[in-house]
Amino acid sequence: MKFILILSISLAGILVNAQTVQVIEGKTYTNNDDKWYGVNISRLAPSVLTFKNNSITSVNRYGYMLCAGDEIPSIYNNNLDAAVITGNRIKWNGSPEIGIIPHGIFTGYNINVKVKYNYLDRVPMAIIRKSNGMTDVS
Structure with a gap:
């Protein structure tokens, strides 16, 4: 009986954090x-994302390169x-002019995102982060 109870609790924890x-x-x-x-990453369900060693080249005047x-x-x-x-x-080949606003890496309203060692x-607008009351710790 103990085994079934422990197994049930363990499986419930795994399913909740799926x-x-x-x-x-x-x-x-x-x-x-x-x-x-841009390269639009699905945010419809909780996900563990690793976006690594990719190349994005664009000329867009508006929008994103990695969203x-x-x-x-x-x-x-x-x-x-x-x-x-x-x-x-991430390389932008567009023509510089006033009003150009493409975002290179955009990670709005996500927590604990690690953006490191990228060449833009x-x-x-290279790296844009957005939130309600964001605090950087490092």
């Missing part, structure tokens, strides 16, 4: 559109908790 695993590695993305929503977050508070906020975005090359070349 997350989708998203590993995106070694891919190349190229865009030639004026407006682009791993939300612009406003919503029910999908924090679904990419502790995402890792590392070792990527000429990206107008």
Whole structure:
């Protein structure tokens, strides 16, 4: 009886914390559109995201290059908790002019996101993070 109780509690814990695993590695993305929503990472369910060693090249004047977050508070906020975005090359080949606002790496309304060792070349708004009351600890 004890065994069944312990097993039931363990399985319930696993099911409650179930997350989708998203590993995106070694891919190349190229865009030639004026407006682009970028490489858009799904945030519909809690996920463990690793976006590593990818290349994104674009000329977009608006939108994103890598979108791993939300612009406003919503029910999908924090679904990419502790995402890792590392070792990527993000290059913008557009023409510089006033009003150009493409976001390179966007991680709005997620917590504990690790953005490290990425090379961003000429990206107008390189790394954008957004939240309600965000505090950086390192």
